[in-house]
Amino acid sequence: MKTAVVTGATGFIGKAFSQYLLERGYKVYGVSRDVSKMKALCTNGLLPVEADFSQYPLLAKKISHADIFYHFAWDGPSGMKTSEPSIQLANAEAACSALLQAAMMGCKKFVLAGTVAEVEVLEHLDKNICHPRPACIYATAKLAAEVMCKVLAGQHGIAFNCGLFANIMGPGDTSKRSTNSILSQFLKGQPPKLVKGEGLNDWLYIKDAVRLIEAMGERGVNMKTYYIGHTDLWPLRTIIEKARDVVAPEMKLDFGVLPDSFLTDYSYISTTELYKDTGCKAEYNFEKSITETAEWLKETSVKTANTGMESMQTLRDQERERERERERM
Numbered sequence: 001m002k003t004a005v006v007t008g009a010t011g012f013i014g015k016a017f018s019q020y021l022l023e024r025g026y027k028v029y030g031v032s033r034d035v036s037k038m039k040a041l042c043t044n045g046l047l048p049v050e051a052d053f054s055q056y057p058l059l060a061k062k063i064s065h066a067d068i069f070y071h072f073a074w075d076g077p078s079g080m081k082t083s084e085p086s087i088q089l090a091n092a093e094a095a096c097s098a099l100l101q102a103a104m105m106g107c108k109k110f111v112l113a114g115t116v117a118e119v120e121v122l123e124h125l126d127k128n129i130c131h132p133r134p135a136c137i138y139a140t141a142k143l144a145a146e147v148m149c150k151v152l153a154g155q156h157g158i159a160f161n162c163g164l165f166a167n168i169m170g171p172g173d174t175s176k177r178s179t180n181s182i183l184s185q186f187l188k189g190q191p192p193k194l195v196k197g198e199g200l201n202d203w204l205y206i207k208d209a210v211r212l213i214e215a216m217g218e219r220g221v222n223m224k225t226y227y228i229g230h231t232d233l234w235p236l237r238t239i240i241e242k243a244r245d246v247v248a249p250e251m252k253l254d255f256g257v258l259p260d261s262f263l264t265d266y267s268y269i270s271t272t273e274l275y276k277d278t279g280c281k282a283e284y285n286f287e288k289s290i291t292e293t294a295e296w297l298k299e300t301s302v303k304t305a306n307t308g309m310e311s312m313q314t315l316r317d318q319e320r321e322r323e324r325e326r327e328r329m
Helices: 012-023 035-043 053-062 079-083 085-105 118-127 136-156 178-188 206-219 236-247 273-278 286-328
Strands: 003-007 027-032 047-050 068-071 109-115 159-165 167-169 203-205 225-228
Touching: 003 012, 003 085, 012 027, 012 035, 012 206, 027 035, 035 047, 053 085, 068 085, 068 206, 079 085, 079 136, 085 109, 085 136, 109 136, 109 206, 118 136, 136 159, 159 206, 167 178, 167 206, 178 236, 178 286, 203 206, 203 286, 206 225, 206 273, 225 273, 236 286
Parallel strands: 003 027, 003 068, 027 047, 068 109, 109 159, 159 225, 167 203
Antiparallel strands: none
């Protein structure tokens, strides 16, 4: 039985990946700053380890041995935190600490979750004179973590891979990223404000993502960075139109309302390298992935609405009780 460590095990990707490894017979240590969110995984055999970044230097004392270490934990991967230097620098430092702990555990390989946004930073460096977006602070921290971890991996004799993740979607993703926001607007019958969408893009389903990540971890060539996405890409406009055809086929779309702040130049990375090295590629039907994601978003919105109504009713009941108390006085 292989033993894996997964940080960020309560996050969207980390949770799905932990479940995938458990189903494939791995012994899995799930690292999170809040293990109370791991109850469902624990019933399936996950071994919880509570630790925030400040406690990472103690991980090897809590986990005596593991074969492979997957590092997903990252504070502020979306929203305002992406442009906070102190938060993003702390993330890069935590990644280095995780790798050093993996070496102490005797892990044969360390896998770092990167982002395709790193490509934007590489392009800016190529051009020399540039005006990066605020979110490039996040992407730069990811790139810095990748390079520093490669150095440390070489020094400590542990194999290393980094995966540059595409836009990963699916049930369990509670973020407000574009994939979710566009599908949610389709469900509400509200045409979203869109960019021209002429550049290549990628929406990868979570069931494909976990397969690709494991393939990288098990068969990836040492020190390679891989793209975790489809081998063949479509323009963003095509992706959105195909998603619309599934969720809201009658809706008219108006592209170009918003400006394109940046178009990813995929010439900086190979989308086929992982398939060449491991024989694994994304295969899940796109229309089915959109259907399943949209159904989950719809169910989640109903539950949220019901919870909100229950909370309002509770507040009303509490207020009535206070009024009765005042009357008795």
